[in-house]
Amino acid sequence: NAGVTQTPKFQVLKTGQSMTLQCAQDMNHNSMYWYRQDPGMGLRLIYYSASEGTTDKGEVPNGYNVSRLNKREFSLRLESAAPSQTSVYFCASSEAQGHTQYFGPGTRLTVL
């Protein structure tokens, strides 16, 4: 049982480049989330999707877009990467909002 998978594991971008982080879950969960983790700041919610077909902004949405492609997949796109977006990105899923979240292994992104 894979749980939550994320690709890629590592990525280096130059300022202004774009990329999409992929996330998939095989637990038939309704809700999915994207977080960023920075030293001393815990996890901050970027975007979430409470259910298939809906997406909403979290705490730090600027510079990001998301797509809930289907119930399994939730992607995060950086249109024009900036050094401030250097971070570790985690995808998570849960049966519903407020319930236990299950996390992927993370993507370590560096923007030069």
Add this chain to the structure above:
Amino acid sequence: AQSVTQLGSHVSVSEGALVLLRCNYSSSVPPYLFWYVQYPNQGLQLLLKYTTGATLVKGINGFEAEFKKSETSFHLTKPSAHMSDAAEYFCAVSYNNNDMRFGAGTRLTVKP
């Protein structure tokens, strides 16, 4: 708005000593409370959670936490630390099926 405060960004204990990681929340209604653990270069894993019922919650790896409504606290304890407990620990809160909010994290070091 709900928030979570973890007292102490770093805690160091000796192997075999008591582990106490503190978490306080601000919420006008009883929340759901969670503790997650993150080992180096991995995603977050659920240690334990409180939803309703018994206020003393037992989790994996010998950890437990007690929900104290009067103190708005959910401190994490383990009677005897093991070297393998060295990790970062996150307290999180949610209520009314809203998004989960995470504390900034506490890094636990275990000295031999």
